[in-house]
Amino acid sequence: MDARHMLIIENISKQYDGVRAIDRLSLSIEQGLIYGLLGPNGAGKTTTIRMIMKIILPDEGSIEIFGDPLQKVKKERIGYLPEERGLYKKMRVQEMLAFFGEIKKMDKGMARKAAGEWLEKLDLADYARKKVEDLSKGMQQKVQFISTVIHSPELIILDEPFAGLDPVNVNILKDIILEFRKKSHTIIFSTHMMEQVEKLCDSICLIDKGKKVLEGRLTDIKKQYGRNSVTLRFNGDGSFIGDLPEVDNVSDYGNEVFLRLKEGADSRNVLKAAADRLEVLKFEVAEPSIHDIFIEQVSSK
Amino acid sequence: MNAHHIIKREYVESIRTKSFLISTILVPVMMVAFLFVPLLSAFFVSGDQVTVAVVDRTGEVAEDFTGALDDTLKDGRPKYLVSPVITSSPDFDREQEELITLMNNERLDILIDIPEDVFSLGKVFYITKGERILEIIEKFENSLGDIILKRRLASEGLDYEQVAALTRGISLEVRKTTKSGSMEERSFLGEWGLVFMFVMILYMALLTWGITIQRSIIEEKGSRVIEVLLSSVSPMDLFVGKIVGIGLLGLTQLIIWVVAGLSIGFYTYYAAAHIFSYINVPPSVLVYFIVYFVLGFLLYASIFTIVGAICSTEQDAQQLQGLVTLPLIVPILVLMLIIQSPNSNIAVVLSLIPIFTPMLMMARVVVLQPDFWQILLSVVILLVSIYGAVYFSSRVFRVGILMYGKRPGMREIIRWYRHA
Numbered sequence: 001m002d003a004r005h006m007l008i009i010e011n012i013s014k015q016y017d018g019v020r021a022i023d024r025l026s027l028s029i030e031q032g033l034i035y036g037l038l039g040p041n042g043a044g045k046t047t048t049i050r051m052i053m054k055i056i057l058p059d060e061g062s063i064e065i066f067g068d069p070l071q072k073v074k075k076e077r078i079g080y081l082p083e084e085r086g087l088y089k090k091m092r093v094q095e096m097l098a099f100f101g102e103i104k105k106m107d108k109g110m111a112r113k114a115a116g117e118w119l120e121k122l123d124l125a126d127y128a129r130k131k132v133e134d135l136s137k138g139m140q141q142k143v144q145f146i147s148t149v150i151h152s153p154e155l156i157i158l159d160e161p162f163a164g165l166d167p168v169n170v171n172i173l174k175d176i177i178l179e180f181r182k183k184s185h186t187i188i189f190s191t192h193m194m195e196q197v198e199k200l201c202d203s204i205c206l207i208d209k210g211k212k213v214l215e216g217r218l219t220d221i222k223k224q225y226g227r228n229s230v231t232l233r234f235n236g237d238g239s240f241i242g243d244l245p246e247v248d249n250v251s252d253y254g255n256e257v258f259l260r261l262k263e264g265a266d267s268r269n270v271l272k273a274a275a276d277r278l279e280v281l282k283f284e285v286a287e288p289s290i291h292d293i294f295i296e297q298v299s300s301k
Numbered sequence: 302m303n304a305h306h307i308i309k310r311e312y313v314e315s316i317r318t319k320s321f322l323i324s325t326i327l328v329p330v331m332m333v334a335f336l337f338v339p340l341l342s343a344f345f346v347s348g349d350q351v352t353v354a355v356v357d358r359t360g361e362v363a364e365d366f367t368g369a370l371d372d373t374l375k376d377g378r379p380k381y382l383v384s385p386v387i388t389s390s391p392d393f394d395r396e397q398e399e400l401i402t403l404m405n406n407e408r409l410d411i412l413i414d415i416p417e418d419v420f421s422l423g424k425v426f427y428i429t430k431g432e433r434i435l436e437i438i439e440k441f442e443n444s445l446g447d448i449i450l451k452r453r454l455a456s457e458g459l460d461y462e463q464v465a466a467l468t469r470g471i472s473l474e475v476r477k478t479t480k481s482g483s484m485e486e487r488s489f490l491g492e493w494g495l496v497f498m499f500v501m502i503l504y505m506a507l508l509t510w511g512i513t514i515q516r517s518i519i520e521e522k523g524s525r526v527i528e529v530l531l532s533s534v535s536p537m538d539l540f541v542g543k544i545v546g547i548g549l550l551g552l553t554q555l556i557i558w559v560v561a562g563l564s565i566g567f568y569t570y571y572a573a574a575h576i577f578s579y580i581n582v583p584p585s586v587l588v589y590f591i592v593y594f595v596l597g598f599l600l601y602a603s604i605f606t607i608v609g610a611i612c613s614t615e616q617d618a619q620q621l622q623g624l625v626t627l628p629l630i631v632p633i634l635v636l637m638l639i640i641q642s643p644n645s646n647i648a649v650v651l652s653l654i655p656i657f658t659p660m661l662m663m664a665r666v667v668v669l670q671p672d673f674w675q676i677l678l679s680v681v682i683l684l685v686s687i688y689g690a691v692y693f694s695s696r697v698f699r700v701g702i703l704m705y706g707k708r709p710g711m712r713e714i715i716r717w718y719r720h721a
Contacts, residue, residue: 053531055528055531055532055703056703075532075533075534076533078532079532080529080532082525082528082529082532084525084528085525085529086521086524086525086526086527086528086529087524087526087529088314088524088526089524090314091314099306099310100529100533102306103303103306103307103533104533144529147529
């Protein structure tokens with residue numbers, strides 16, 4: 001086993017009422033990277049994460065974290081932000097955070113101190129003694145995030161961390177995630193918001209209907225799709241484009257199409273054909289965005 | 302094990318709530334109120350004056366009767382305003398009609414009509430428009446009865462005092478032997494009150510704290526904090542933490558009550574001595590009380606945990622909670638039976654059914670200590686049931702706390718149990 005692998009999932013499956021929510025899924029995640037678990041709604045992201053967190057058990061397959069089988073893994077080495085956020089509404093903010101620290105095996109004084117520092121850092125110091133229910137939604141989100149990382153875990157798992165956050169808070173969160181990465185903590189996050197993936201992730205795994213569609217370093221994946229990708233914006237009826245001999249695959253957005261060309265096809269032929277029949281506004285040969293890859297992979301299944 | 306943090310949070314957070322403070326103070330106050338308000342009301346509530354008219358067709362009773370109506374109100378005014386008293390009239394029926402008109406005009410409360418044949422038939426008419434006040438009826442019945450009895454005896458040449466002395470009844474003085482062989486004076490009324498008090502406190506405490514667990518689970522499901530907790534602690538820690546934390550809370554409240562009760566008892570020593578003289582609580586009873594509370598709580602807690610775990614909303618839970626609490630009324634219904642014959646077969650059998658044991662064994666222990674093997678057996682049966690209930694409910698809990706939406710049926714629950 002490669003010691004640099006933080007998390008190795010092998011062939012896990014989980015069935016609910018006869019439906020395979022996860023179907024022989026395997027992943028491996030390297031230490032010190034930001035790993036994005038992508039997929040449309042209902043793809044099995046949350047189920048996978050819950051199995052990593054030992055909250056539900058896979059029907060088959062194995063999971064290893066820190067080189068140990070899941071049964072032996074100490075939960076205090078992991079920080080987990082569930083998709084469904086939850087706090088104790090009636091507790092005071094700092095006290096509650098200290099409690100979350102304590103159940104992660106921090107000692108009481110340390111937990112209180114860490115809670116204070118985090119609140120300071122996220123501009124919530126004035127609210128330390130307020131009840132959670134008196135905070136705004138955005139503040140509660142930040143408090144929730146603190147509760148996830150208060151014990152500075154080696155592995156941080158965030159399920160849809162940016163959902164419902166305003167752009168300012170998204171940036172704050174992003175900076176903290178990058179800070180953790182700098183200190184070579186490993187971060188896994190699931191999302192269907194692709195812009196974040198592009199900016200943050202080192203590696204991604206795309207899953208759909210419980211199966212892995214794509215996994216690897218972001219740079220490798222992009223290279224693989226690399227120069228074969230064309231973005232074309234135009235005026236006119238572009239429905240013939242998909243039938244061109246060079247084109248392997250089309251994602252049609254109306255006035256803009258995203259094309260994948262066949263192996264060895266010459267993009268100039270496509271431009272010529274398009275220019276003959278359409279008013280071309282933009283023609284770009286580039287690596288595709290994750291968003292495009294995502295759409296293409298998911299919709300082609 | 303990571304449960305102690307959960308226990309601590311559960312305990313500390315709940316003990317700070319207003320509802321804990323209020324219930325700790327209010328329940329004993331209400332208990333005392335239920336026991337003493339009827340007594341106190343007799344002392345403090347001063348009634349209004351009552352106007353009474355008498356139509357005495359014999360002409361012989363009215364004088365003694367009005368003489369007997371010498372009660373006074375709190376403020377010293379006479380309670381009964383007796384007028385008019387008609388002892389002779391050419392037409393008694395007309396007089397009576399006029400008085401009834403007076404009564405309809407709210408100027409008369411009670412009309413006493415004494416027929417001529419009262420000495421032979423023993424019947425007097427009490428006519429009123431308002432409510433029947435039992436106390437007044439009893440008073441009138443007694444004084445009229447005495448007067449008429451005296452007249453009858455006198456007409457036979459007998460002396461009333463003498464007859465009364467000769468016909469005095471006897472009363473049974475009940476004493477009970479205890480295990481130590483000494484005899485103690487027991488008042489059945491006091492004993493009944495004592496059993497009732499212990500059983501009711503136990504019943505209420507078990508239900509209240511059981512339901513508290515159920516609600517706490519539903520609340521945490523609702524706020525979605527459960528999954529956050531499960532990233533740090535195991536479902537078993539959570540299960541144990543909730544039950545122990547809230548159990549300790551219940552125990553704390555009971556201990557506060559006992560200590561407060563005892564110290565108030567000592568403080569008002571005279572009252573205490575008076576009360577304890579006929580409700581005699583041996584310390585062992587308090588020990589049994591705590592034991593049955595703790596065991597009963599564990600059993601009920603596991604049952605209510607299931608309710609909490611399979612429901613997503615409070616409304617959802619209420620129906621099910623009603624269903625679960627229904628059989629728990631049985632101990633209250635059969636309580637009289639148990640008090641009357643604490644060692645009958647039915648009492649023994651019922652008190653060994655686990656969900657009834659805490660209340661019924663407690664009742665039996667207070668009334669007449671059962672053989673020790675029965676107590677031991679009840680504890681063993683409770684422990685075994687607790688083990689089973691905890692085993693089952695912890696597994697349902699494990700799955701249920703992450704399930705939202707429709708309440709599962711019995712088959713679904715069994716499936717959870719198998720899967721967990």
